[in-house]
Amino acid sequence: MSTWALVAFAFWALFLRYLPQILNFLRLQRFAKTLPGPSVGELMANLKKGEILNWLKELRERHGPVFRIWLGKDLMVMFSHPEDVRQLLGNNALLYKSRNYRLLEPWLGKGLLTNGGESWHRRRKLLTPGFHFRILSEFKEPMEENCRILVSRLKERANGEPFDIYPYITLFALDAICETAMGIRKHAQLQSDSEYVKAVQTICRVMHKQSFSFWQRLNIFFKYTEMGKERDGALRVLHDETNRVIRLRREQLLKERELQENKDKDKDEENDVGGKRRLAFLDMLLLTQLEGGAELSDVDIREEVDTFMFEGHDTTSSAIAFALSLLSKHAEVQQRAYEEARDLEGREKESMPYLEAIIKETLRLYPSVPFFSRQVLEDMQVGKHTVPKGASINCLIYMLHRDPVNFPDPERFDPDRFYLNEKQMHPFAFAAFSAGPRNCIGQKFAMLELKCSLSSLLRSYQFMPDQDHQPIPLAELVMKSGNGVRLSIKPRRLN
Numbered sequence: 040m041s042t043w044a045l046v047a048f049a050f051w052a053l054f055l056r057y058l059p060q061i062l063n064f065l066r067l068q069r070f071a072k073t074l075p076g077p078s079v080g081e082l083m084a085n086l087k088k089g090e091i092l093n094w095l096k097e098l099r100e101r102h103g104p105v106f107r108i109w110l111g112k113d114l115m116v117m118f119s120h121p122e123d124v125r126q127l128l129g130n131n132a133l134l135y136k137s138r139n140y141r142l143l144e145p146w147l148g149k150g151l152l153t154n155g156g157e158s159w160h161r162r163r164k165l166l167t168p169g170f171h172f173r174i175l176s177e178f179k180e181p182m183e184e185n186c187r188i189l190v191s192r193l194k195e196r197a198n199g200e201p202f203d204i205y206p207y208i209t210l211f212a213l214d215a216i217c218e219t220a221m222g223i224r225k226h227a228q229l230q231s232d233s234e235y236v237k238a239v240q241t242i243c244r245v246m247h248k249q250s251f252s253f254w255q256r257l258n259i260f261f262k263y264t265e266m267g268k269e270r271d272g273a274l275r276v277l278h279d280e281t282n283r284v285i286r287l288r289r290e291q292l293l294k295e296r297e298l299q300e301n302k303d304k305d306k307d308e309e310n311d312v313g314g315k316r317r318l319a320f321l322d323m324l325l326l327t328q329l330e331g332g333a334e335l336s337d338v339d340i341r342e343e344v345d346t347f348m349f350e351g352h353d354t355t356s357s358a359i360a361f362a363l364s365l366l367s368k369h370a371e372v373q374q375r376a377y378e379e380a381r382d383l384e385g386r387e388k389e390s391m392p393y394l395e396a397i398i399k400e401t402l403r404l405y406p407s408v409p410f411f412s413r414q415v416l417e418d419m420q421v422g423k424h425t426v427p428k429g430a431s432i433n434c435l436i437y438m439l440h441r442d443p444v445n446f447p448d449p450e451r452f453d454p455d456r457f458y459l460n461e462k463q464m465h466p467f468a469f470a471a472f473s474a475g476p477r478n479c480i481g482q483k484f485a486m487l488e489l490k491c492s493l494s495s496l497l498r499s500y501q502f503m504p505d506q507d508h509q510p511i512p513l514a515e516l517v518m519k520s521g522n523g524v525r526l527s528i529k530p531r532r533l534n
């Protein structure tokens with residue numbers, strides 16, 4: 040066979056190999072033409088500017104609740120109408136995350152957030168009991184201890200001078216998740232400037248940049264760039280820490296088993312947390328592993344632990360900080376919340392309906408996860424659109440929460456929307472914790488942490504606005520304020 044014939048044959052084989060992808064891409068293109076959406080040039084310009092949320096808001100106003108964006112060869116179909124969101128989140132065929140989530144894999148591997156299909160289902164079943172409210176209530180006490188530390192650390196700032204409260208909150212949230220989910224005391228609040236927190240911040244920043252850049256999404260090249268090296272440095276810190284915690288807890292569990300076998304367990308056990316023994320989420324995974332009940336490798340466990348560390352502290356830090364910012368600007372709401380926190384002290388778990396409404400209204404305006412997406416594996420009908428296989432579907436929660444039909448004057452902070460009128464709302468008008476089979480597994484934990492921290496802060500301090508400051512919400516992996524959360528505080532007179 041001549042060289043030309045060989046080359047032609049190779050091209051033909053290559054063409055046949057990629058024919059299904061080519062045909063599918065042509066179908067995606069045909070479908071994309073039926074939807075409005077920005078040009079590549081507009082996309083590039085706005086990615087460069089970095090104000091993605093404002094831009095998405097503008098697109099929603101310009102194109103309506105369904106539009107499309109091409110990110111390289113990936114077609115993303117954006118939905119923000121409550122009826123569409125209901126269909127999407129309740130759909131059992133839509134359980135795989137989109138390709139975007141692969142960027143998280145160097146850190147979270149195939150943990151609950153990034154996993155899909157049968158493997159996700161098995162892990163979700165295994166972890167769900169750990170989030171049972173009865174079990175969570177065991178962690179109220181250590182949570183309150185961390186709240187006391189937070190209140191005490193803020194004393195140095197209680198002089199009426201504006202400051203950025205975010206660093207205080209994020210260390211508190213890190214301690215809360217380490218102690219309740221992992222079973223260790225990290226004392227991040229007392230040993231501030233934690234390397235771990237800095238590593239989390241680095242990785243979120245880097246991955247956000249990566250997710251909006253075509254060439255940086257290619258890991259083969261990315262890892263050799265400055266930013267890639269920065270990411271890998273942060274990953275080393277994060278993985279080393281998680282592996283250390285896993286080792287520590289496993290040793291402890293084995294020691295306890297030994298003690299139990301020696302029948303030396305008449306009295307209450309003490310653990311390294313220094314209190315009555317509580318089973319952290321990590322313990323449940325380790326016990327399952329030790330008992331051989333499910334095939335869980337050390338790497339599997341690390342992935343779940345990392346997922347909790349990520350989802351369980353960044354999301355709540357952001358929600359607490361935005362809630363305080365809003366309360367500082369709405370003195371009447373703050374006063375009502377303070378009175379409730381004072382009158383119902385210690386009842387955060389069962390009660391505090393007004394504070395709960397404040398939290399929901401905060402998450403409506405500043406949803407910690409402003410959008411999330413799924414991969415379409417088979418053609419799927421959503422409203423009047425048949426979304427083809429290979430596209431990804433994106434729920435724009437930030438825009439869903441600004442639908443003027445459900446939330447008149449949507450930018451106004453008004454907790455009474457939830458306090459008085461929640462029952463009249465469309466059931467999918469608010470979806471800060473997502474919904475359906477892939478909803479947030481840590482939702483109850485998050486609400487408990489938010490209520491405990493906000494109520495103890497309100498009992499201790501009055502929050503006042505920094506008049507020159509308006510938080511700039513940035514759509515990182517978790518929504519954050521790009522310019523911190525500045526406010527001032529003074530101690531409350533006891534009355």
Ligand code: HEM
Nearest residue numbers: 151152350351354358407408411471472473479480481485
């Ligand atoms: C204000 C706090 C929180 C908010 C607003 C929030 C929101 C969400 C949302 C919207 C999702 C779905 C994401 C997606 O589909 O891509 C999610 C998933 C998840 N969240 Fe949360 N979350 C919060 C706190 C927490 C906490 C405290 C934990 C753990 C202790 C946690 C653990 C998870 C996990 C593991 C998933 C993946 C669940 C699965 O796919 O099966 N979250 N969260």
